[in-house]
Amino acid sequence: MSVLPPALDAERFEIDTPAGRVSAYRAWPSSGAANLPPVLLVHSVNASGSAAEVKPMFEHCRRRRAVYALDLPGFGFSERRDRVYTPRLMTDAIHALLAHMREAHGVEAIDVLGVSLAVEFVVRAQQEAPHTVRRMALVSPTGFSGPKRRYGPPGSTLFQAWLLKILSWPFWTEGIYRNLTRPSVIRYFLERTWGSKRIDDALWRYDVITTRQPGARFAPLHFVSAGMFSRDINTLYEAVTCPVWVSMATRGDFTDYQGKVTVEQRPNWQFHAIEGGALPYFEDLAAFTDKLDPFWG
Known part of the structure; x- marks a missing residue:
C-alpha cells in the first residue's frame, strides 16, 4: 500500500466535527487579494473521491482569494471508519468547515463550489444556514436528470439497505471494492466522466492511491447503495434564494439536465453549457473560469 500524498500543494489541516475528524487544505494570495470572501471547494462522491478533483480550481482561486478544499468524510485524509455515510454526515462536515472559515477570516458568509453529488450537500448546508453562504457554484449537479424530480420527505434518501447488506457481506466485500477500484476500472469511469479517453492522468494516479488506504471502501459502498442521494433535493433546489451558477457538461455520462426547467427561469439561477x-x-480552465469569475464579483 502506497502512503497517501497530499492532494494539493497547500497547507493541510484537520478539525474535529460532528462528522468526525475532517481534513481540508487552505491557501491564499501573498499579496493583492481581491475583495472577495473565502471560497470552499467540495469534491464529488464516487469510489475514489478526494480534494484532488478540484485541484485546477484550487490553483486558480489561490491567486485571487483565500481558498479551502475539503476531503469529505470517508475520503482523502478525513476519517474513514466503518459507519453510516449519509447526506447528514456530509452536510455536517461542510457546516463545520464553513464555521471554521467564517471565524478565521472574520466574514459572515462564504462562497462555495460543489461538484456532482456534493452539490446536494452544499445546497442542504445553505438551506439550513442561509446566512453562512453568499453564492454557490454547482458543477455538474445531480438531481436534474431524467423525467422525475425528487420531492421526498425532508432528510430522506434513496438508500437501498438490501444492496448495502449484500455489498458489505464479509466474505466478499473487500473483493467487490478491489474490483471497483482496479486501475483499469478507475480509468474507465474517468473516461465516462470526461466523455473522452483524454482524462487527467495525475488525477487517475491519485485516485488509484487513495482507494488503497485503510477504510477506503466504507463510504463508497454507501454511495453505491444510494445512501448519499437525497430524496428531497429538488425541494431544496427550489427553495434557494441566494445567487446560483450552474455548469452543465456537454460530453460524457452527465449531460442530462432536463429538470433545470424547475428553476432556470428564476432570477437567482444561471445555467451554462460548458464544452x-x-x-x-x-x-479548459480558462474557458471555465471566464464564465465563473464574473459570478463571484
Whole structure:
C-alpha cells in the first residue's frame, strides 16, 4: 500500500466535527487579494473521491482569494471508519468547515463550489444556514436528470439497505471494492466522466492511491447503495434564494439536465453549457473560469 500524498500543494489541516475528524487544505494570495470572501471547494462522491478533483480550481482561486478544499468524510485524509455515510454526515462536515472559515477570516458568509453529488450537500448546508453562504457554484449537479424530480420527505434518501447488506457481506466485500477500484476500472469511469479517453492522468494516479488506504471502501459502498442521494433535493433546489451558477457538461455520462426547467427561469439561477465533461476545469480552465469569475464579483 502506497502512503497517501497530499492532494494539493497547500497547507493541510484537520478539525474535529460532528462528522468526525475532517481534513481540508487552505491557501491564499501573498499579496493583492481581491475583495472577495473565502471560497470552499467540495469534491464529488464516487469510489475514489478526494480534494484532488478540484485541484485546477484550487490553483486558480489561490491567486485571487483565500481558498479551502475539503476531503469529505470517508475520503482523502478525513476519517474513514466503518459507519453510516449519509447526506447528514456530509452536510455536517461542510457546516463545520464553513464555521471554521467564517471565524478565521472574520466574514459572515462564504462562497462555495460543489461538484456532482456534493452539490446536494452544499445546497442542504445553505438551506439550513442561509446566512453562512453568499453564492454557490454547482458543477455538474445531480438531481436534474431524467423525467422525475425528487420531492421526498425532508432528510430522506434513496438508500437501498438490501444492496448495502449484500455489498458489505464479509466474505466478499473487500473483493467487490478491489474490483471497483482496479486501475483499469478507475480509468474507465474517468473516461465516462470526461466523455473522452483524454482524462487527467495525475488525477487517475491519485485516485488509484487513495482507494488503497485503510477504510477506503466504507463510504463508497454507501454511495453505491444510494445512501448519499437525497430524496428531497429538488425541494431544496427550489427553495434557494441566494445567487446560483450552474455548469452543465456537454460530453460524457452527465449531460442530462432536463429538470433545470424547475428553476432556470428564476432570477437567482444561471445555467451554462460548458464544452467538455463533468469536470470541465481540467480540460479548459480558462474557458471555465471566464464564465465563473464574473459570478463571484
